[in-house]
Amino acid sequence: GESVGLHLPTLSVQEGDNSIINCAYSNSASDYFIWYKQESGKGPQFIIDIRSNMDKRQGQRVTVLLNKTVKHLSLQIAATQPGDSAVYFCAENEYGNKLVFGAGTILRVKS
Amino acid sequence: GAVVSQHPSRVICKSGTSVKIECRSLDFQATTMFWYRQFPKKSLMLMATSNEGSKATYEQGVEKDKFLINHASLTLSTLTVTSAHPEDSSFYICSAPLAPDTQYFGPGTRLTVL
Numbered sequence: 001g002e003s004v005g006l007h008l009p010t011l012s013v014q015e016g017d018n019s020i021i022n023c024a025y026s027n028s029a030s031d032y033f034i035w036y037k038q039e040s041g042k043g044p045q046f047i048i049d050i051r052s053n054m055d056k057r058q059g060q061r062v063t064v065l066l067n068k069t070v071k072h073l074s075l076q077i078a079a080t081q082p083g084d085s086a087v088y089f090c091a092e093n094e095y096g097n098k099l100v101f102g103a104g105t106i107l108r109v110k111s
Numbered sequence: 112g113a114v115v116s117q118h119p120s121r122v123i124c125k126s127g128t129s130v131k132i133e134c135r136s137l138d139f140q141a142t143t144m145f146w147y148r149q150f151p152k153k154s155l156m157l158m159a160t161s162n163e164g165s166k167a168t169y170e171q172g173v174e175k176d177k178f179l180i181n182h183a184s185l186t187l188s189t190l191t192v193t194s195a196h197p198e199d200s201s202f203y204i205c206s207a208p209l210a211p212d213t214q215y216f217g218p219g220t221r222l223t224v225l
Contacts, residue, residue, distance in 0.1 A: 008152050032212050043115075043204050043216035044155070089154060097143065097208045101155045 008087060010106040019077040019109075023090035023102045028071060030092035034099070035064055035075045038087045047075070047088075077107075085109045114138065115207050117217035124195055125225055132190045132220045134161075134205030140185035141207035145214075146178075149202040161188040161205075195224040 013019045025033065031052040036044035050057045050064045050073075057064050063076040073090045090102040114137040124130050134144055142163045147155040159180055160168040167180035177199075179191040188207075192199050204219045 034214075036216075041202075041219070041221070043117075043206075043218045045216070046214075049212070093212060097211065097214060098145070098157065098160065099206075099214065100157070101147075104154045106152075 008104045008106050010108060012108045012110060013080050015082060015109055015111050016079055019075075019080045019084070019107060021075045021077075021088050021105045021107065023073040023075075023105075025071050025073060025090065025092045025102065026100070027092060027094050028068070030094055030100075032093035033064070033066060033073055034091045034093070035062075035073070036089045036091060036101075037084075038089060038104075040086075044089060080107075080109050082109045082111055115205065115215045115217040117203075117205060117220050119220060120218060121221045121223075123223045123225065126196050127194055129191055129193045130195055130222060132192070132203055132205075132222075134188045134190070134207070134217055136186045136207040136209075136215075139207075139209050141188075141209075142185060143208060144182065144188040145206045146180065146188070146190050147204045147206070149204060149219075151202075155204060158190075161190075163188075192222065195222070197224045200224045 034049040035047040038044045048059045048062050048064050061078045065074045087104050089104045091099040116135045118133045144161040146158045149155045158173045161180045161182040163182040169175045182188045200223050202219050205217045206214045208214045
């Protein structure tokens with residue numbers, strides 16, 4: 001049946017502000033990490049990735065930070081827009097393209 | 112660009128029937144595809160790895176006789192939910208890697224079992 005547990009945490013930000021979404025991963029041997037955006041009723045959409053030999057990577061309006069010491073990832077979204085409202089998941093590639101997803105965070109952008 | 116499609120996007124069925132969901136890689140071949148299950152407001156949970164030309168690899172706790180996977184060709188994997196029950200209602204998503212460390216996800220299939 002449906003899993004029982006905590007609902008996804010929600011981050012509410014004002015349009016134009018920066019957003020920071022955090023994620024803890026579990027496997028210290030994982031060498032590749034990805035952030036996905038998922039809109040309601042759709043599949044995950046790739047945002048940005050980072051390899052374990054890096055601690056920061058920037059894209060368009062997004063930055064991913066990796067702290068291997070504490071097994072922590074963060075996604076920073078600059079100048080958050082209403083279209084950024086979605087659920088955000090981090091994922092770690094354990095081996096052979098097998099992804100393990102984090103719990104997810106709901107981002108709500110207030111206009 | 113590379114795309115993964117799923118069919119159907121939504122399906123409603125009666126309890127006890129079987130439902131087949133298709134996952135296709137468009138414009139690229141995938142010897143491996145992945146099937147995920149997602150409950151409302153929850154994360155994606157990997158169910159199984161579909162392997163072209165060999166048996167699927169199931170994650171712990173996933174019943175292989177319940178969720179039949181067939182990787183019929185290099186562009187098609189199917190997931191059949193057999194003897195579906197209301198607790199099987201969920202959002203099923205597939206993915207296919209275009210290259211190492213590059214996965215594309217399908218749009219998902221919403222299954223509702225009455």
